[in-house]
Amino acid sequence: MELLGLSLLMVGVFVGFGLLIGTLFGFFGMGGSFLVTPALLVLGYPSTVAVGSGLAFVFGTSVIGALRHRDHGQVDYKLAAIMTAAMTAGIELGKSVVFFLEATGMADLVINVSYVGLLALVGLFTLRDAWTDESDDESGASLDLAERVQAIEIPPMVTFRGDVRVSGVIVAAIGLVIGVLSGFLGVGGGFLLMPAMMYGLGIPAAIAVGTDILQITISGAFGAFTYAQSGAVALPVVAFLLVGSALAPASVRAPRTSSTRTRSRATSPQCCSPAVLPSRQTNWGTSTASRPSTP
Amino acid sequence: MLGLETLSGPLQAVGTVGVVLAEALALYVGYGALSHLAQSTILTTVRGD
Numbered sequence: 001m002e003l004l005g006l007s008l009l010m011v012g013v014f015v016g017f018g019l020l021i022g023t024l025f026g027f028f029g030m031g032g033s034f035l036v037t038p039a040l041l042v043l044g045y046p047s048t049v050a051v052g053s054g055l056a057f058v059f060g061t062s063v064i065g066a067l068r069h070r071d072h073g074q075v076d077y078k079l080a081a082i083m084t085a086a087m088t089a090g091i092e093l094g095k096s097v098v099f100f101l102e103a104t105g106m107a108d109l110v111i112n113v114s115y116v117g118l119l120a121l122v123g124l125f126t127l128r129d130a131w132t133d134e135s136d137d138e139s140g141a142s143l144d145l146a147e148r149v150q151a152i153e154i155p156p157m158v159t160f161r162g163d164v165r166v167s168g169v170i171v172a173a174i175g176l177v178i179g180v181l182s183g184f185l186g187v188g189g190g191f192l193l194m195p196a197m198m199y200g201l202g203i204p205a206a207i208a209v210g211t212d213i214l215q216i217t218i219s220g221a222f223g224a225f226t227y228a229q230s231g232a233v234a235l236p237v238v239a240f241l242l243v244g245s246a247l248a249p250a251s252v253r254a255p256r257t258s259s260t261r262t263r264s265r266a267t268s269p270q271c272c273s274p275a276v277l278p279s280r281q282t283n284w285g286t287s288t289a290s291r292p293s294t295p
Numbered sequence: 296m297l298g299l300e301t302l303s304g305p306l307q308a309v310g311t312v313g314v315v316l317a318e319a320l321a322l323y324v325g326y327g328a329l330s331h332l333a334q335s336t337i338l339t340t341v342r343g344d
Contacts, residue, residue, distance in 0.1 A: 056311065056312075056315050059312065059315055059316075059319075060315045060316070060318060060319040061319070063316060063319040063320070063323070064319050064322060064323050067320075067323050068323075221312055221316075224308075224311065224312050224315065225308045225309070225311075225312050226308070227308075228307060228308035228310075228311035228312065229304040229305060229307065229308040230304070231300065231304075231307065233311050235299070235311060235314060235315075238315060239314075239315075239318055242315070242318055242319060242322060243322065246319075246322035246323070246326050247326070
């Protein structure tokens, strides 16, 4: 028996996986595509389909998250607008890189190596942050970084909620880089955007969470749209992942408001992510629209 | 799925994003109603009203 072209076993796997990701999202404020994309690669889906489906899943799950957080008033729309514009351009650029690499036959290798490198970098950053937490107080290195960034006077200077004044150019540059990574790796950008806003710009954590989710919703929609134009979204997979993700307890999705500088929590899961598992996927070469037979 | 494959690129993309959005909204509303109902039932059971 099949549902939407997937065996019942795979339906169960995707719903269960979605539940796991939804729970992680609630705890850590991330979309979870950094787990979905490599998982689909391991299951044998083409690189473009894995990335496109990851972005579509991020869009869906962040819509639910944004709806659940909207009443808390923890969104800086100005910051979200700048980040969205910059990330949109970045996603388009990242997508072009993926399709170019696929044409040259190096997409899997480069994407997998990039995943490992990026997650290792974030993991090392987290370890360093945790080490600083143990030996330092709130005046640690990350606070110094935000203060240094805020001291750079490149017009136009923009004031965000929480009385944070930063150069709009720097905010846009950060958004562009995260957008490229989002389009290139199929990640929603949450696990990069959150620490970037908190540590890099000095945005209070509660506002960073709300803005992050809104921004991910918009950029996820755009990312899914660009990949869907090439038929590179496995809709049945996304549908069952969303069913599982939405099942995650609402209690773990509550926004964190108790601390203005939640430090390690925003990045810690990358340390144990299965995304670092090597991909065995080999059949990505010809079609962006095809989906392999159910494993 | 849902005949989206037969559409041209942009229309297929709009359809795909629309389907995901519709599912997300349905899940939000559905699970919200379900949890509200379950919450009321559980509270009533626990309190013994």
